[in-house]
Each structure stands twice: as C-alpha cells, then as structure tokens.
Amino acid sequence: MITVTGLRKAYGDVVALDGVDLHVGKGEVFGVLGRSGAGKSTLLRCVNLLERPDEGTVTVDGRELTALGAADLRRARQRIGMIHQHFALLSSRTVAGNVAFPLEVMGVGRAARARRVAEMLDLVGLADRAGAYPAQLSGGQKQRVGIARALAAEPSVLLSDEATSALDPATTQSILALLRRLNRELGLTILLITHEMDVIKAVCDSAAIMSDGRITETGRIPDLLATPGSRLAAELFPLPPAEPGIVTVALGGDQTLLSRLARAYDVDVAVVGGAVEQVAGAPAGRLRLRITGAGAADALTHLRERGLLPEEDR
Numbered sequence: 001m002i003t004v005t006g007l008r009k010a011y012g013d014v015v016a017l018d019g020v021d022l023h024v025g026k027g028e029v030f031g032v033l034g035r036s037g038a039g040k041s042t043l044l045r046c047v048n049l050l051e052r053p054d055e056g057t058v059t060v061d062g063r064e065l066t067a068l069g070a071a072d073l074r075r076a077r078q079r080i081g082m083i084h085q086h087f088a089l090l091s092s093r094t095v096a097g098n099v100a101f102p103l104e105v106m107g108v109g110r111a112a113r114a115r116r117v118a119e120m121l122d123l124v125g126l127a128d129r130a131g132a133y134p135a136q137l138s139g140g141q142k143q144r145v146g147i148a149r150a151l152a153a154e155p156s157v158l159l160s161d162e163a164t165s166a167l168d169p170a171t172t173q174s175i176l177a178l179l180r181r182l183n184r185e186l187g188l189t190i191l192l193i194t195h196e197m198d199v200i201k202a203v204c205d206s207a208a209i210m211s212d213g214r215i216t217e218t219g220r221i222p223d224l225l226a227t228p229g230s231r232l233a234a235e236l237f238p239l240p241p242a243e244p245g246i247v248t249v250a251l252g253g254d255q256t257l258l259s260r261l262a263r264a265y266d267v268d269v270a271v272v273g274g275a276v277e278q279v280a281g282a283p284a285g286r287l288r289l290r291i292t293g294a295g296a297a298d299a300l301t302h303l304r305e306r307g308l309l310p311e312e313d314r
C-alpha cells in the first residue's frame with residue numbers, strides 16, 4: 001500500500017533521510033520507532049509529499065506520488081489522512097466544522113458533507129460534541145476530532161505523527177484502541193511514527209527502527225522476536241543476560257508450544273524468566289526456559305529448527 005525506495009532528504013549539511021526503503025502492506029499497522037532527530041517526521045512528510053525528497057520514489061495505493069504533477073498530487077493526497085501530535089485543529093471552528101473542513105476544500109455539497117461529518121463523529125464516539133469548540137475538549141477528544149477529520153475523505157492510508165505523545169497513558173491506550181478498531185473495521189492502512197515502545201506493542205503488526213536517517217531493522221513483530229540480535233526485540237522485551245543451561249524462546253502466535261513440547265519430548269519445562277505482553281491483541285514475547293529430561297536435546301532441536309531460539313547464535 002505504501003512503498004518507499006531510496007529516499008534521501010538533506011537540509012543543508014544535515015542528512016535527515018539517508019536512503020530509506022520501506023514497504024507497508026495493505027491493511028497493516030506499521031510503526032517506525034526512533035529517537036529524536038532520527039528522521040521519522042521527515043520520512044512521514046515525504047510519504048505524502050508535504051516535503052519533496054531529494055531522491056527516491058514514494059508510491060501510495062498504486063500511484064507513484066513522486067511522479068505526479070501538482071493537480072494529480074492534490075487529488076492523490078486526498079486519499080492519505082494525517083493526524084498530528086498537537087492535533088492541529090482550527091480553534092475558531094466547532095468540532096463538526098473541523099471535520100467538515102477537508103470536505104469543503106474538496107467541494108463536497110452541504111448535505112453530503114453534513115451526513116459524512118455525522119458519520120465520522122459517530123465513528124470516533126463524539127456525536128454529542130459536534131457543536132463544541134476545540135478549547136472545550138480534552139486532549140483525547142481533540143485527537144478523536146483529528147482522526148474524524150483525517151478520515152472524512154475516506155482515505156486508504158492514515159499517517160500518524162506521534163499522535164499520542166501529548167496524551168496521558170490511559171488516553172493514549174484509548175486512542176490506540178480506536179486506531180486498531182478503524183484498522184480492522186475499515187481495512188485502513190496505518191503508518192505511524194513514535195518514540196514509544198508501548199505504542200508499537202499496542203497496535204503495530206510490523207515495525208522498523210530508524211536511526212541517523214536509515215532504517216536499521218524492519219519486519220513483522222513476531223518475526224523480529226525470533227530474530228537473533230534484534231534490537232527491536234530486545235527493546236520491546238528486555239531480559240537480563242541468560243545463564244548457562246537456560247534458553248531464550250521466542251513466543252509468537254503459538255500459545256500451546258510449551259505444553260506440546262513437554263508432551264512430545266517427555267521433558268520438564270521450567271519458566272525462569274521472561275517478558276510476555278499483548279502485541280497487537282495477541283500474546284507475544286520471550287521466555288527464559290530450563291528444559292530438562294531424556295528428550296531435552298531433541299526438544300531444543302525442535303525449537304531451533306523452527307527458528308525459536310533467537311539468542312543461540314550470538
């Protein structure tokens with residue numbers, strides 16, 4: 001749905017993007033994680049061409065944006081919604097007026113606009129606040145307005161620029177849950193940038209780490225958890241150094257792995273440490289295990305062959 005190749009962008013001597021390749025599949029929630037200054041915002045602004053890259057291509061929903069002229073680009077951009085850290089609402093307009101704004105720009109008629117605004121406010125749970133002004137809303141409500149506005153023109157892609165960074169933890173979780181629901185119900189593809197691990201854990205199917213204008217790691221989160229030396233896995237699920245005789249097992253979608261292992265190989269499996277949490281709605285993480293008994297070596301071979309011993313080769 002989003003493909004970026006060889007993206008470069010410099011501001012004078014500062015190289016913000018240094019050859020970025022990225023692919024976000026249709027219906028995926030994809031998170032780009034990185035420290036301040038890594039180039040995340042620049043990447044997001046290049047994806048909808050608010051910023052023109054010096055080199056490289058950006059393709060969204062089958063159209064190469066970097067090859068379009070101004071008028072075509074304006075139309076293509078309508079298929080890309082965006083939400084912002086500080087909401088970027090118009091303070092002189094009501095909630096309904098803010099959501100209607102992109103539809104007015106597109107020339108949608110009054111009746112269709114009103115219908116669509118009501119539908120969007122219903123979708124984000126703000127039907128009763130249509131006449132309120134942004135100053136009368138909480139941060140979470142403001143971001144819901146931002147989301148309703150971003151989706152008003154029925155985009156296929158939503159870009160999220162640190163959308164929960166200004167919100168408290170409980171509100172953050174409710175906004176992330178809303179994004180996940182919109183992803184499921186509307187099939188919306190979401191590309192988000194964040195510096196928060198919890199955001200990645202809560203909503204993302206896939207993630208990339210960005211550092212100094214480059215993507216250093218990318219993949220589906222369960223795959224990264226099973227990848228030797230993965231920095232993302234280590235940051236998502238930090239574990240102390242392993243002791244001798246203890247193995248680290250990646251836990252992905254297979255929740256009955258350990259009981260089946262114990263039955264099949266006649267081994268005892270002791271959990272001596274680990275970090276497991278809900279990742280995009282399913283349990284995932286890493287476990288530290290001591291596996292003993294007659295079939296221990298075969299059990300380890302079974303895990304190794306399935307690529308579930310990510311720390312073994314390090």
Ligand SMILES: Nc1ncnc2c1ncn2[C@@H]1O[C@H](COP(=O)(O)OP(=O)(O)OP(=O)(O)O)[C@@H](O)[C@H]1O
Pocket residue numbers: 011014015016034035036037038039040041042043195
């Ligand atoms: N308009 C600009 N003019 C000059 N330099 C810029 C501009 N935008 C970004 N930069 C520089 O490019 C680099 C990457 O910035 P960018 O904002 O993309 O990083 P980021 O990962 O989003 O960080 P943050 O989370 O702090 O916004 C930084 O060194 C930044 O100072």
